Amino acid sequence: MTQRDFTAAILDPARPVPEGLTDPQGRPALRRFNVYRNNVAASLTDALETGFPALLKLLGPDYFRSLAALFLRAHPPRSRILSHYGAEMPAFLAAFEPLAKYPYLADVARLELALRRSYHAADAAPLATGGLDPAALMALTPRLAPATMILSSPHPVLGIWRHNMDPDAPRPAPRAEAVLIARPGFDPVPHLLPAGGPALAGALDGRTTLGLALERAVAAVPGMDVSAVLTLMLSTGALTLSDTGDTP
Amino acid sequence: MYDIARENRLPDRVGIGYKCQHFNALMEAPGPVHWLEVHAENYMGDGGRPIAQLRALSERFPISVHGVGLSIGGEGPLDPEHLARLRHLCDWLGPASFSEHLAWSTHGDHFLNDLLPLPYTEATLARVCTHIDTLQEAIGRQMLLENPSTYLAFENSTMDEVTFLSEIAKRTGCGLLLDVNNVFVSATNQNWDPVAYIDAFPLAQVGEIHLGGHDEEEDEHGAPLLIDSHGREVVDPVWTLYAHTIARAGAKPTLIEWDTDVPDFPVLAAEAARAASLLHPATA
Incomplete structure (x- = not known):
């Protein structure tokens, strides 16, 4: 044998x-x-x-x-x-x-895999914006933190996930949804990411300034709500200036 | 050659297998728990809560790293990537002890996540010793090898388990982790005498003892078939066998393992206190 x-x-x-x-x-x-x-x-x-x-x-x-x-x-x-x-x-x-x-089940699985990857990802100091004027902010070259995950679905993937994880969550509305997963401490949290969010995330590579990345995102998604996307990414600690994060 | 007393820095006291739900209890009031054991493969992520908890715990407790996925008994060579991950973990954590199993779990690309059994033959012995040499060289320290729970026999085995483990320790200089529950489970399943097993075991090479719970079933012939489940209290006959082991071996670092249906901390602490009363009867 x-x-x-x-x-x-x-x-x-x-x-x-x-x-x-x-x-x-x-x-x-x-x-x-x-x-x-x-x-x-x-x-x-x-x-x-x-x-x-x-x-x-x-x-x-x-x-x-x-x-x-x-x-x-x-x-x-x-x-x-x-x-x-x-x-x-x-x-x-x-x-x-x-x-x-x-057909949405596959995207729910994708979301759950992304939450798990986020949980185990490297720690990284979130981009601190306190005291920066808008011009200085736009000159920074942040990237997504290692624990930040972006996911787009033709289905209301976050609505479905929430409805199953939280009995008080509303029924999902039929629509496409993009999701931003951020990990402010140790627990990943998924957020609905407004239109243009995935385009901005894709443009933030750690070399491109935030200002230029926003221009590119707006060019790709002309109707995007720049302020809503930026506020979400900054308030959840989704961005960092760290190259690699801190690993043991 | 390695010196077990110098290499293995766990105290001769009681520890428990770490579960994240017990973090606060352990940091605030660990009671009879003096050290912790973690499964290596649960701490191979890049960061987040598992790594942060392990760092915090390691400042307070001696930590034993217990690998469950290396597949030391595997027919193929050890996975160099996994060896590198184990080395990295040992390097940054500096654990008091490292242990793995006499078992296999990976074949080709497939990891089966169970501790699968080996025939005790000269060929297996040579292969396992080569793998242990490779591991000890990779992590730069002595390892402890744990005796398995087994459920069936191999027709081609040519030596008994104690002879097999003794020979591994002699050839590689590794220490041994004696799981007393595994001795009881295997002895019942294989018709061995558990006391004779302990009496023949090279106790001087033992750097750690495990205790855990098992389930009772029957095979198709009505013979008892014990399953190593780690999901309940240690049974009385295993406590008796443990007392016999300590009487012969002296005090050894002793772990309570409870991996499934994990109870609240006080239940584990009570098991740890029971082990401590046998480990150091004078002070209990």
């Missing part, structure tokens, strides 16, 4: 127990082998439930666990760092025929 055979049998319950594995009396050991099958499936299902709480709410626990059983066999983890697990979930959902009527 090789570890390849063992791995294949763990991931496919229809396969027989690999040769050479027995109970202490030398008898076949299906129940015993199934302990390993169950441990693997249960621990990975737990990791997916922890990582996709809104999907869990949307699909219900039974459906989610059945989906997880299919997902973990199609996409066993490739990283030993379990907080990375599930990156293939959006594509998996987008291609999953039985859920084709719910």
Whole structure:
């Protein structure tokens, strides 16, 4: 028996127990082998439930666990760092025929992955604007903080996420939504990002001045509310002057 | 060669496996808890709360880093990227101890997130020793290797588990982490005598002891099948085996592991206090 055979049998319950594995009396050991099958499936299902709480709410626990059983066999983890697990979930959902009527699910998964990446991202001092006059502010060359994530969806992805995570949140309105995730302390918070926000985020590369980046964003999205976008990014600490953030 | 007393700086007292929900309790009133163990792979992000909490805890407690994903028993070579991550963590944190498992979890591209079993053969022994040499060189320190919980037997095993672990320690200079619950679980599942296992174990090489809870099931023949779940209190026969171990080995750093259905801090503190009363009966 090789570890390849063992791995294949763990991931496919229809396969027989690999040769050479027995109970202490030398008898076949299906129940015993199934302990390993169950441990693997249960621990990975737990990791997916922890990582996709809104999907869990949307699909219900039974459906989610059945989906997880299919997902973990199609996409066993490739990283030993379990907080990375599930990156293939959006594509998996987008291609999953039985859920084709719910095309927003993939974007909810994308939002939850972005929240998780934000949680583990490097710390970085937020751009401090106190005492700066507008000209000095526009001359700065900030970038998105490592924990800042931007996501655009043709669906009301943030409305759907909020409606499932907070029982008091309103029903989502049918519209496209862009989301800014910022992490002012240790907890990532998603915000609705007004039109032009993704264009501005894309133009902020740490070399371009804020003034020039805003000009480019307005050129791309002429109707953008510059003040609303800028206020959101500055008040949530989404921008930084740090090159790399602080990692241990 | 490594000197276990010098390399392993955990105190001969009781620690617990760290869970983030217990951060405030530990910083304010840790009670019988004198050190903490963290799973290495949970602290490999770039920043945020996990790293900040670990930094704060390390200023107050000795920390044991316990790897759960290196796959020391794997057929392939150790992953150099993962070795580098472990080295980085040990470098910035400066833990009091580093440990990993006699098990495998990765094959090819696939990480199975479980501690999978090995046949005890000369070929496995040679491979595991090579991997431990590589790891100890990469992190620049001695590691402790933990005995596994096992559920089935390999027909091709040619030596018993204690002989296998003793030989690894002798060849590589690594220390051993003796999980007394794992001894009880494996002994029950494999028809071994747990007391004889402890009596044969090279206790001088033990740098840490683990205690945890297990679940009880049965196999298809009605034989007891214990599952190492870390989801409940340590059972009485394991406490008895622990007392026997301490009587032979002397005081050793002892960890309470509780990883699933994690209770409130007072429940863990009560388990830690029970371990402390056996570890240092005179002062309890």
